[in-house]
Amino acid sequence: MKLKKYLSLTRIGIIESRQFRLATVIMVIGNLLYLIVVYFLWKSIYASVETDVVNGMTFTDTLIYLVLATALFNFMEMYAVWEMGRNIQSGKIVLDLLKPIEYRRYLFWSYSGSFVTQFFFTFLPTFIVVSVVTHGAVPLGINLLYFAVSVILAVLINYSIDFIVGTICLYTESIWGINIMKQVIVLLLSGATVPIAFFPEPLKTVVYYLPFQSIYNAPLTLLLDGSPTLETVVTTLGTQLLWCVGMTLLGKLFWKFSLRQITVNGG
Amino acid sequence: MPPIITIQNVTKEFKVLNRREGLKGSLKDLFSRDYKIVRAVDNISMNIEQGEIVGYLGPNGAGKSTTIKMMTGVLEPTSGEILVGGNIPYKNRTKNAQEIGVVFGQRSQLWWALPLIESFKLLKDIYQIADREYENMLEMYRSLADIEPLLHKPVRQMSLGQRTLSDILAAFLHNPKIVFLDEPTIGLDVSMKSKIRELIHALNKEKNTTVILTTHDMGDVDALCRRIVIIDKGKMLYDNDIEHLKGFFGSYRTLKIRVEGILTERAEEVKAQLPDFSVSADEEWISVLVDEERATVMEVLNQLRSSFDIRDMQLEEISTEDVIKKIYEEGVE
Amino acid sequence: MKRKGLGFYLKIYGKILAQDLKSKMSYRADFIISTIGMIFTNIAGFVSFWILFRNFPSINGWNYYEILFLYGFSLVSLTPVQCFLDNNWSLRMYVYSGDFIKYCFRPINLFFYYQSEVFDIKGLGQLAFGIGTLIYSWIKLGLGFTPLILLKTIVFLITASLIMMALQNAAAATCFWIQNSFYLLDLTLKFKDYAKYPITIFSPVFRFIFTFIMPIAFIAYYPSLVILRPDEVPLLSWLSPLFGCAFFWFSYKLWMFGAMKYSGTGS
Numbered sequence: 115m116k117l118k119k120y121l122s123l124t125r126i127g128i129i130e131s132r133q134f135r136l137a138t139v140i141m142v143i144g145n146l147l148y149l150i151v152v153y154f155l156w157k158s159i160y161a162s163v164e165t166d167v168v169n170g171m172t173f174t175d176t177l178i179y180l181v182l183a184t185a186l187f188n189f190m191e192m193y194a195v196w197e198m199g200r201n202i203q204s205g206k207i208v209l210d211l212l213k214p215i216e217y218r219r220y221l222f223w224s225y226s227g228s229f230v231t232q233f234f235f236t237f238l239p240t241f242i243v244v245s246v247v248t249h250g251a252v253p254l255g256i257n258l259l260y261f262a263v264s265v266i267l268a269v270l271i272n273y274s275i276d277f278i279v280g281t282i283c284l285y286t287e288s289i290w291g292i293n294i295m296k297q298v299i300v301l302l303l304s305g306a307t308v309p310i311a312f313f314p315e316p317l318k319t320v321v322y323y324l325p326f327q328s329i330y331n332a333p334l335t336l337l338l339d340g341s342p343t344l345e346t347v348v349t350t351l352g353t354q355l356l357w358c359v360g361m362t363l364l365g366k367l368f369w370k371f372s373l374r375q376i377t378v379n380g381g
Numbered sequence: 382m383p384p385i386i387t388i389q390n391v392t393k394e395f396k397v398l399n400r401r402e403g404l405k406g407s408l409k410d411l412f413s414r415d416y417k418i419v420r421a422v423d424n425i426s427m428n429i430e431q432g433e434i435v436g437y438l439g440p441n442g443a444g445k446s447t448t449i450k451m452m453t454g455v456l457e458p459t460s461g462e463i464l465v466g467g468n469i470p471y472k473n474r475t476k477n478a479q480e481i482g483v484v485f486g487q488r489s490q491l492w493w494a495l496p497l498i499e500s501f502k503l504l505k506d507i508y509q510i511a512d513r514e515y516e517n518m519l520e521m522y523r524s525l526a527d528i529e530p531l532l533h534k535p536v537r538q539m540s541l542g543q544r545t546l547s548d549i550l551a552a553f554l555h556n557p558k559i560v561f562l563d564e565p566t567i568g569l570d571v572s573m574k575s576k577i578r579e580l581i582h583a584l585n586k587e588k589n590t591t592v593i594l595t596t597h598d599m600g601d602v603d604a605l606c607r608r609i610v611i612i613d614k615g616k617m618l619y620d621n622d623i624e625h626l627k628g629f630f631g632s633y634r635t636l637k638i639r640v641e642g643i644l645t646e647r648a649e650e651v652k653a654q655l656p657d658f659s660v661s662a663d664e665e666w667i668s669v670l671v672d673e674e675r676a677t678v679m680e681v682l683n684q685l686r687s688s689f690d691i692r693d694m695q696l697e698e699i700s701t702e703d704v705i706k707k708i709y710e711e712g713v714e
Numbered sequence: 715m716k717r718k719g720l721g722f723y724l725k726i727y728g729k730i731l732a733q734d735l736k737s738k739m740s741y742r743a744d745f746i747i748s749t750i751g752m753i754f755t756n757i758a759g760f761v762s763f764w765i766l767f768r769n770f771p772s773i774n775g776w777n778y779y780e781i782l783f784l785y786g787f788s789l790v791s792l793t794p795v796q797c798f799l800d801n802n803w804s805l806r807m808y809v810y811s812g813d814f815i816k817y818c819f820r821p822i823n824l825f826f827y828y829q830s831e832v833f834d835i836k837g838l839g840q841l842a843f844g845i846g847t848l849i850y851s852w853i854k855l856g857l858g859f860t861p862l863i864l865l866k867t868i869v870f871l872i873t874a875s876l877i878m879m880a881l882q883n884a885a886a887a888t889c890f891w892i893q894n895s896f897y898l899l900d901l902t903l904k905f906k907d908y909a910k911y912p913i914t915i916f917s918p919v920f921r922f923i924f925t926f927i928m929p930i931a932f933i934a935y936y937p938s939l940v941i942l943r944p945d946e947v948p949l950l951s952w953l954s955p956l957f958g959c960a961f962f963w964f965s966y967k968l969w970m971f972g973a974m975k976y977s978g979t980g981s
Contacts, residue, residue, distance in 0.1 A: 158915035291747035478821035494737035
């Protein structure tokens with residue numbers, strides 16, 4: 115069974131991430147506090163202007179968008195760059211390369227367990243709380259399905275980016291620097307800190323041509339639009355799919371190329 | 382002169398979490414946990430004199446590290462009393478630290494990125510070593526080992542052997558009264574091992590430093606220790622001279638035989654034949670520890686010959702390793 | 715044994731720092747990449763700030779330059795924690811692997827010895843950014859310049875730094891009890907981002923929490939009031955230097971208590 119070996123990696127990941135009970139509690143509390151801060155911050159921001167709608171987004175829209183973006187971030191962030199960087203530096207990577215699974219896949223499936231737990235422990239509770247608190251401002255319909263598909267694509271794109279950045283660690287010892295750059299770029303340009311709707315015009319256009327908005331902005335747009343037109347769904351998911359394939363291929367090629375480089379140089 | 386280390390009826394207990402197995406278990410652990418009390422060190426007492434090299438032995442998890450952590454002031458005993466150089470280590474950790482040196486396993490305490498000499502200079506400041514003593518010490522180090530090439534090499538670029546050597550030198554630098562060496566030769570090749578042993582021996586002689594050595598390598602014990610202390614499951618099994626120990630088991634000899642087939646597998650058959658004796662095997666030999674009070678070597682050999690086609694044999698006087706193994710297995714009775 | 719006073723520790727720190735800088739110079743690429751990463755982080759911070767204020771001219775009665783002042787203030791006050799206490803991030807790893815034991819055998823203060831091992835030079839980049847922002851907003855706000863105001867600024871910057879250091883220490887120290895303090899540390903890192911907003915945006919309950927329980931309001935808000943709104947300085951602002959010292963002392967004690975209680979995993 116091919117799938118079985120991947121699923122057992124998922125299982126181990128779930129067990130590992132459950133080892134730290136208190137950490138889970140802290141994580142949930144931390145997220146709650148964070149949400150509170152976001153709530154009050156944007157409430158007073160909106161209170162400071164006369165109108166209810168800014169750039170086509172009401173306070174509730176913005177709040178849901180940001181809260182879910184954060185929840186998505188927590189769900190997707192897996193510190194793969196750190197893991198790769200550390201393994202490369204310690205030489206443990208050699209052991210992983212010897213495993214009968216392609217490293218790219220191995221790493222992804224090792225993390226899949228934490229995806230599952232994070233989904234149930236952070237994203238889902240947040241989502242439910244947001245739905246209840248905003249009295250059904252989150253439309254529940256066919257958009258959930260689009261959202262689910264979009265999230266899976268987003269996870270894959272995010273992982274591909276992480277993997278590409280992680281590969282850079284084969285060339286430099288500066289994991290921290292590499293990782294922070296990636297994180298900053300992704301968070302800002304994906305619309306996770308400030309919704310892309312708020313961006314000034316030229317920047318907005320640029321951002322739409324980059325892969326990052328496919329990670330947070332795309333699934334959230336699909337989710338918050340109660341009845342998206344077929345055109346919106348197709349273009350959004352299509353763009354994501356395109357990026358997903360592109361980034362995956364790029365990641366694979368870069369990894370292969372780098373690995374050959376390294377083995378040739380005997381690094 | 383009073384003993385440099387006094388340990389009296391010391392016990393240390395830990396609270397350990399019982400983890401459940403598997404996915405279900407880990408989910409259960411999320412909601413309830415049960416603990417059990419583990420007695421890592423159980424009522425041990427000993428005195429150690431200035432200048433002794435004591436081999437502190439025991440199988441993994443016997444409580445060796447725990448005892449050492451208590452002597453260095455990292456852990457507080459649950460009950461009992463420890464005095465190290467007149468200090469209660471736990472209460473005067475920093476004062477105690479001035480008097481001791483520690484090499485803990487493969488965990489280098491040196492500054493990773495710095496050349497050794499810079500680490501030494503920092504240690505000189507931290508331990509407030511006077512200039513002259515420091516110079517004398519370096520001079521002595523130069524006479525004992527070829528340290529010049531090491532001095533200007535960053536620790537992270539050193540081989541394991543060089544790093545261990547450096548760590549040992551660093552531990553002796555402030556001329557402590559006691560040095561704790563935890564597995565100093567682990568993972569080293571034979572020539573490096575003997576180099577390290579010579580160094581420890583010389584340092585002990587030169588400065589009359591007390592050395593407490595934990596190890597699994599009986600070569601270390603044979604080369605360095607006159608006295609050994611054995612502990613298992615937290616309890617003290619033996620505390621006396623190594624010679625005494627051998628006399629204790631003097632009636633034992635090791636019979637080594639070679640037979641057809643894979644020796645580790647065939648050893649099982651030998652074991653079945655000789656249930657009263659301790660049998661082990663490596664790639665070359667099957668070893669039988671023969672208690673000559675029960676049966677002579679010839680009798681055992683004859684018995685084995687009846688069922689095995691013996692290709693080759695050797696007879697060895699008992700080694701420390703065998704004795705220790707025997708004690709782990711059966712205790713001192 | 716000679717007494718080990720402040721002079722002794724300063725001397726040791728100076729020597730370790732000098733050695734550390736020397737060895738860092740041998741990793742020039744890492745240094746450059748990390749610095750770029752730091753600059754990226756700060757630029758991204760400014761960009762999101764700017765995007766926000768393009769859409770909203772003020773927050774809760776605080777105008778652009780005032781918020782910018784808070785922002786700069788928080789950057790400067792975060793420098794010491796970044797520079798001096800960065801090794802706190804590795805603490806959980808040392809504790810988890812049992813390597814922490816190696817710090818316990820030296821005849822000097824354990825906390826000092828542990829923290830002295832790392833000096834994070836990247837913090838200086840942040841300091842430069844912070845000071846730049848502070849001066850810029852200072853001029854735009856027309857705050858004037860007297861020796862007294864400078865003294866106040868310095869005293870309150872130190873106060874704010876102490877509190878941030880205290881928060882981070884306390885968060886890091888939890889790893890002596892729970893096995894994974896990463897989430898808690900990460901939480902403090904996230905929260906410091908929110909320290910730069912005026913606390914008045916929150917409801918009374920959370921104002922209380924952020925003042926007394928998780929004192930992030932002391933990182934920028936209360937100290938800044940002394941400079942920005944000299945006519946309406948609450949008693950808390952004046953008391954904050956005291957709070958700062960107390961919090962720091964408490965976190966230090968907690969850290970040391972944890973370290974001493976720490977029983978060491980593994981052999």
